[in-house]
Amino acid sequence: LLIEGMLIGGYATKAKVGFIYLRDEYPFSVERMERAIKEAEAAGILGDDVLGTGMEFRLRVVRGAGAYVCGEETGLLSSIQDSRGMPRVKPPFPAQRGVFNKPSNVNNVESFANVPLIIQHNSEWYREHGSDKASGTKIFSFSGDIPRVGFMEVPFATRLEDCLRVCGGIQGGQLKAIQSGGPLGSLLPPEALPKLILQPDSFSPWDAIMGGGGMVFMNDQTSVLVMTEALAAFVEEESCGRCTTCHGGNQRQTEIIRRIIDGEGRREDDPNLALIDRTVQFSNCVHGQFSPKITRNTRVHFKNDFEAALLGVDPTLTLKGMYEVYVAHQRPEEQAAAAADICPTAAIQGEPGRRRVIDEACIRCGACFDVAPEVMGKRAKAPKPGLVPLA
Structure with a gap:
């Protein structure tokens, strides 16, 4: 074809x-x-x-x-x-x-x-599928916290909620967010799901794009800040460097988000990210112009999560600077020993039965949880004294 x-x-x-x-x-x-x-x-x-x-x-x-x-x-x-x-x-x-x-x-x-296919069957045949605004079919990819991931060819205007149902629904919790359109796409709240159909104009009211058709579903054990940082880092890395607004703006945007994740959020981070957003719009191509969209969606659609992170609070215990790893149980000793052996920074110290984690050395890589799920634990850190509520 x-x-x-x-x-x-x-x-x-x-x-x-x-x-x-x-x-x-x-x-x-x-x-x-x-x-x-x-x-x-x-x-x-x-x-x-x-x-x-x-x-x-x-x-x-x-x-x-x-x-x-x-x-x-x-x-x-x-x-x-x-x-x-x-x-x-x-x-x-x-x-x-x-x-x-x-x-x-x-x-x-x-x-x-x-x-x-259109020439063989004619345009009216093609328009039998889809809607007046988007004719035909399209291949979409579905992934994330769902039991059935993969590709699906569906007519335009198919309800996204129906696609999620075919994929088996959300696995491991409730729906937290939908990431649509790839790294330059969007991050949507769960309340958008019943209102979304798979055609471009349906995403516009949410300041979102359908893009190439990639849909990632995330459960409520996921931190939107972690997803935001991963995508912000990607678009920064992939900037061609021609426009200072894009290259420099995305570099600064990623730095701010990483600092927030490390528990060093500041009162001025929100307006500074908004300023970067406006500035990057002057980039030459859509890579730069769309690059702050995910961060903007996080600040708007997930305002409570974003402001909590600025204050050093993370209920999901996934932001590295807002939780600490500790030895919750000293037994089974086989797991405790395996955790100490696998730690890349030797952060798990002590003799059998008296092991502890040196927080300053721990890089939150998660390796110890893989080998010692019954031994290791997480707990929230107290917010740093310098952090104050937003006005």
Whole structure:
């Protein structure tokens, strides 16, 4: 379907070459795609004389080096040209001047794969699925604290609540948050679930995006601050560095969130994050412009969790600076000894029956809980004296 869809696109735009951009981390996909292209060439579907029509069209697989920012179309074009994967200033747009300075049509795999089916059956057939605002079907991925993870192709406008039910519901507790649209996406509260359908405009009232269709469900044992820090660190790392607003802003945003997690929250952190949010909007591409969205959602949709973390309080006992690890039970001794042996910083000290954790040495890696679940425990730390309630 992909090859046929791109061939039709080449015919419609009079293009002679198509590029399929795949990350090098997916060697199996690269191998299969290259084999499919060779088979199409052998069958006369690709080449100098496509099916005897005189049309010339070739496909080439380009391996990306793994830069997330190359998901932005102009960054992708730069990478295809063997340049650094860095988004360009627009205009000119790719349709005006794209790869190798030629007009280019950039689409994702799903769009091209739908083209042959629409031409075969007609557009009315395609519109039988979905809604007036979003026709057809889409592949969504579902993961997180659910028993059945994986991919599901559903019509647009399908209720997200129905998809969660098919996935087996929330595992290990109640629904705490939904992370949609990938690292540049959104973090949604549980009350959004009954109101969400799988089409882009349904997410807008929540200052959220559907994005590429990734949905991660989290139970109430999860800290939204931990998820926020992980995603903030990712978008900081993947910034191409061209815009100071994006590179510097995301660096500072990640530093603040990490400090909060370490129990060093400050009264001014909330307005400072809001200032960074506004500043980063002046970035050149959507990577920078969307990068503060997760943090903004955390501050707005999970205000109580965020403000509690600023005060050094974390009911989930997952924020490293707000709990301490201790030896809850001295027995069984086999587990206690295993915990002491596996600790990478030798934080578990003492003789058998008198073991203790040196808090200053403990890095909260969790290894001791894996080998000694009956021995090790967590407890909340007292908030630091310098922290005061927000006005």
